Amino acid sequence: MDWFAAPHALLSHLPVATGLLLPWALLAAQRPGRGIRAWWTVSRYLGWLGLGGLLASLLSGFLSLSGLGLVPVHRIPLRLLGGSGPESLLLRHVLLGSGALLLGGAALWAMTRPRKEHQSLGLLALGLGLLWSLLLVLTGDNGHGLAHLQRRAATPPVPATVAVQAAPPVRVPTVVRDPEAQAPLRALDYAALQPVHPDPVKSLAHGGRWIRAWVSPEAAEVYRVGGTLPPGTLVVLSSQEDRWGRPGPEVGPLYALEIQAAGPSLTFYWPRVPAERSREVGGAARVYWRGGDAQLEACRTCHAAGLADPAKRSRWRPARRND
Ligand code: HEC
Structure with missing residues (x-):
């Protein structure tokens, strides 16, 4: 399977070349008169080659999908079609490629229809063939974009070169202070991030x-569809305590997940635990657990891989009041 998936980039040159070559053969085959049969043959040969190549590319493409680390195609919502992220590119690529298969079948049928010896290949074959060629080239161009996006993400950034001109000696502080030693500053700045929920949802997994x-x-789109979050992503859950089945005025703890180079890292921050709830956190009045803290073990039952299972997300919103 690996062997077959790897040459997707190689195989896909066949349909793209067909898209570039076929229009000329089809145009040449439009002249009625003796000796035109040779151009029919050229067009049909290109048609079969293109369709065969397209089938092989589609198959190898689907087989190579799992290795890309992207969201499975069937889980990408259609509204991403116009976007510019990798998921959007992939969705367009798959749709264009599948469309090309359908149109390719139609074009080949039109090209192989029986014709009289002196006739041209026909306008139907020309029209369908040109459309098909366009779709093939577009699919190829799209795939090129996708491949280079992957590569760009994979290459480490080139360190910027700095012109050193007799710079005065700089004293580097030997102790690098941890700015988040007292509080998770970036998580506390959560309102600068993109909200996923317009309204609060009741999460039984997080104390109701x-x-x-x-x-x-x-990373907002990737989070929404539940894909693999890129390194550097920060996800924060802000919370409110429940009061009579609705979000109450009491602020709850902050839950944060950061995808660091070394892996996902969880944070639980509750700066002022109300006395009546301190039993939940072993009697503490203030809680700040992060990274490898043993107290986060309970969280890791659901967050072993970082992101919780997207299928288990809460959806329970309070009924809207229309007053
Ligand atoms: C019973 C399983 C469960 C436990 C235990 C749990 N979570 Fe979650 N967590 C979830 C689910 C499900 C979501 C998705 C949001 C929701 O509840 O709708 C989530 C979402 C999150 C998120 C947002 C990122 C994401 O995965 O979607 C953070 C951050 C988070 N939890 C942190 C924590 C922390 C910190 C703890 C421990 C104090 C914890 N969680 C305990 C199930 C759990």
């Missing part, structure tokens, strides 16, 4: 509190 998720803007 009403939560809203906030995600780094560049």
Whole structure:
């Protein structure tokens, strides 16, 4: 399977070349008169080659999908069609490629219809063939974009070169202070991130509190569909305590997940635990657990891989009041 998936980039040159070559053969085959049969043959040969190549590319493409680390195609929502992220490119690529298969079948049928010896290949074959060629080239161009996006993401950034001109000696502080030693500053700035929930949802997994998720803007779409979050992503759940089945005025703890280079890292921050709830956190009045803290073990039952299972997300919103 690996062997077959790897040459997707190689195989896909066949349909793209067909898209570039076929229009000329089809145009040449439009002249009625003796000796035109040779151009029919050229067009049909290109048609079969293109369709065969397209089938092989589609198959190898689907087989190579799992290795890309992207969201499975059937889980990408259609509204991403116009976007510019990798998921959007992939969705367009798959739709264009499948469309090309359908149109390719139609074009080949039109090209192989029986014709009289002196006739041209026909306008129907020309029209369908040109459309098909266009779709093939577009699919190829799209795939090129997708492949280079992957590569760009894979290459480490080139360190900027700095011109050193007799710079005065700089004293580097030997102790690098941890700016988040006292409080999770970036998580506390969650309102600068992109909100996922317009209204709070009741999350039984997080103490039955009403939560809203906030995600780094560049990863918001990936979070929504439950894909693999890129390194550097910060997801924060802000929370409110429940009061009579609705979000109450009492602020709850902050839950944060950061995808660091070394892996996902969880944070639980509750700066002022109300006395009546301190039993939940072993009697503490203030809680700040992060990284490898043993107290986060309970969280890891659902967050072993970082992101919780998207299928288990809460959806329970308070009924809207229309007054
Ligand atoms: C019973 C399973 C469960 C436990 C235990 C749990 N979570 Fe979650 N967590 C979820 C689910 C499900 C979501 C999706 C949001 C929701 O509840 O709708 C989530 C969402 C989150 C998110 C947003 C990112 C994401 O995965 O969607 C953060 C951050 C988070 N939890 C942190 C924590 C922390 C910190 C703890 C421990 C104090 C914890 N969670 C305990 C199930 C759990």
